[in-house]
Amino acid sequence: MSQRPLDYAPDALDQPFWEGCERGEFLLQRCPRSGRWHWPAVADPETGSGLEWVPASGRGTIHTFTIIHKVFREEYAERVPYNVIVVELEEGPLFHSNLVDCANGDIRVGMPVELVFENTEGGFVLPLFRPRRGG
Amino acid sequence: MSGLGDVAIVGLGVTTQGVRMGVPERLLRLQALEAARADCGLKRSDVDGYIACHGSIVFEDLRFLGLGPNFAWSLASGGATAISALIAARGVIATGQAECVALNYGFAPSLMRGGVGGYSYGYPQLFGLFGPAASHALHATRHMALYGTTSEQLGSVAVQQRAYARVRPGTLGFDKPLTLADHQQSRMIAEPLRLLDCCRDTDGGVCVLVTSLERAQDLRRAPVQVLGLGTGHNVRNWYDRTVFDKHDDIGPAAERAFGEAGIGLDDVDVAQLYDPFTISVVMQLEHYGFCEPGQGGPFVASGATGPGGAIPTNTGGGQLSAWYATGFTPLAEAVWQLRGEGGATQVANAEIALVSGHGGNGGVQNTWAHATALLGRAR
Numbered sequence: 001m002s003q004r005p006l007d008y009a010p011d012a013l014d015q016p017f018w019e020g021c022e023r024g025e026f027l028l029q030r031c032p033r034s035g036r037w038h039w040p041a042v043a044d045p046e047t048g049s050g051l052e053w054v055p056a057s058g059r060g061t062i063h064t065f066t067i068i069h070k071v072f073r074e075e076y077a078e079r080v081p082y083n084v085i086v087v088e089l090e091e092g093p094l095f096h097s098n099l100v101d102c103a104n105g106d107i108r109v110g111m112p113v114e115l116v117f118e119n120t121e122g123g124f125v126l127p128l129f130r131p132r133r134g135g
Numbered sequence: 136m137s138g139l140g141d142v143a144i145v146g147l148g149v150t151t152q153g154v155r156m157g158v159p160e161r162l163l164r165l166q167a168l169e170a171a172r173a174d175c176g177l178k179r180s181d182v183d184g185y186i187a188c189h190g191s192i193v194f195e196d197l198r199f200l201g202l203g204p205n206f207a208w209s210l211a212s213g214g215a216t217a218i219s220a221l222i223a224a225r226g227v228i229a230t231g232q233a234e235c236v237a238l239n240y241g242f243a244p245s246l247m248r249g250g251v252g253g254y255s256y257g258y259p260q261l262f263g264l265f266g267p268a269a270s271h272a273l274h275a276t277r278h279m280a281l282y283g284t285t286s287e288q289l290g291s292v293a294v295q296q297r298a299y300a301r302v303r304p305g306t307l308g309f310d311k312p313l314t315l316a317d318h319q320q321s322r323m324i325a326e327p328l329r330l331l332d333c334c335r336d337t338d339g340g341v342c343v344l345v346t347s348l349e350r351a352q353d354l355r356r357a358p359v360q361v362l363g364l365g366t367g368h369n370v371r372n373w374y375d376r377t378v379f380d381k382h383d384d385i386g387p388a389a390e391r392a393f394g395e396a397g398i399g400l401d402d403v404d405v406a407q408l409y410d411p412f413t414i415s416v417v418m419q420l421e422h423y424g425f426c427e428p429g430q431g432g433p434f435v436a437s438g439a440t441g442p443g444g445a446i447p448t449n450t451g452g453g454q455l456s457a458w459y460a461t462g463f464t465p466l467a468e469a470v471w472q473l474r475g476e477g478g479a480t481q482v483a484n485a486e487i488a489l490v491s492g493h494g495g496n497g498g499v500q501n502t503w504a505h506a507t508a509l510l511g512r513a514r
Contacts, residue, residue: 070324
């Protein structure tokens with residue numbers, strides 16, 4: 001269980017994603033017409049359709065990251081320094097998250113990662129990532 | 136001879152800029168407006184168009200300022216606000232809706248609780264992403280991984296801009312030297328960005344008065360002509376996942392502005408690039424084409440943006456070392472350079488200036504809008 005400030009309130013269009021996390025499913029949007037994957041909720045830029053939630057692999061590589069040292073919110077005072085990563089998912093979309101099971105100093109752009117869910121006290125089940133095991 | 140859409144900046148008012156000044160924002164706007172009027176000699180009744188820049192409340196503003204324009208609009212596009220307002224002003228002047236438009240800005244973030252450094256983004260805040268430093272750090276990390284850019288090279292941006300600011304009275308960096316060692320010893324904010332990679336929020340007001348090139352001929356100051364303008368939007372780069380490679384949607388903005396002006400990069404004498412963080416300068420120099428992709432770090436470290444360099448950049452110290460006015464910092468310095476009022480850092484015979492702005496931090500894709508202005512000394 002981790003404590004985080006959770007003043008983020010998903011609306012009805014984003015809610016299926018978070019409900020999926022509670023079931024242990026990592027859902028992304030896929031356009032039924034173009035087959036292109038998206039995150040977060042978006043109308044497909046070419047076809048204008050979207051809003052079909054489909055289970056995704058949860059695999060990707062680290063596209064970029066930062067290690068945050070400054071306490072921007074008091075709730076994070078105990079956590080600094082902590083990482084924020086952007087994962088380039090196998091399906092295409094970029095996804096912001098945190099990397100676990102890895103020292104901050106060992107994080108590299110291009111590192112293969114895989115999904116792991118974490119329960120939080122605020123009620124969200126968060127999709128986090130860890131270095132991919134077994135290649 | 137001037138044509139439809141030929142407009143010029145004729146008045147510039149810049150208030151005292153500083154930290155925790157305690158001056159109410161609407162008073163900053165009044166001071167800026169009166170300074171701009173005094174600069175060019177326009178009467179209050181001449182101001183028949185008003186654009187309240189960056190979130191100021193139009194209705195309260197007008198009554199307090201005692202203005203009676205044909206229209207008054209709010210325009211907010213983060214650091215792209217100043218140039219976006221210039222685009223709007225040119226449009227209303229060209230279509231006869233107004234003859235003289237005030238772009239007015241006054242902001243006192245130090246009066247805000249917590250300032251602007253810690254605002255949050257949609258879902259990424261669940262993972263602890265707060266504030267523009269962290270989101271710009273994502274660009275810097277990727278740039279370092281792709282091209283080998285170093286923290287020292289980012290530091291050379293801060294050092295060069297301080298070298299400009301330290302001889303420019305009225306800047307936060309005036310008379311305060313900065314070395315690369317100072318940069319390297321400054322505390323980490325969001326890796327790889329250190330404290331001295333980041334600009335500070337400052338309080339202050341800026342007013343820019345815009346009119347037709349024809350009308351500008353009768354006024355007190357030599358007009359600064361608007362040669363070309365352009366915009367681009369970063370959300371496109373989120374869709375195709377190039378957002379962290381591009382920093383901003385500079386390509387379309389630059390293409391339109393240079394195309395309209397009918398000039399090339401070689402014609403630009405001075406660049407005033409929106410610089411909330413050092414990485415922003417490095418990546419813009421590349422994407423505008425002043426150096427090869429990935430070479431922005433070595434380019435700045437070589438002195439190319441300094442006095443006598445290939446492209447003197449942020450010659451007033453920029454936001455990093457002078458003051459932060461949501462896109463009006465580079466615009467004001469461009470006007471001063473083209474008027475020959477750049478003081479100790481005046482670029483000799485500066486005739487054409489490139490100005491940029493980016494902003495409206497939108498969450499997942501970092502910044503929203505990018506805007507480009509090419510300004511010229513009217514002859």
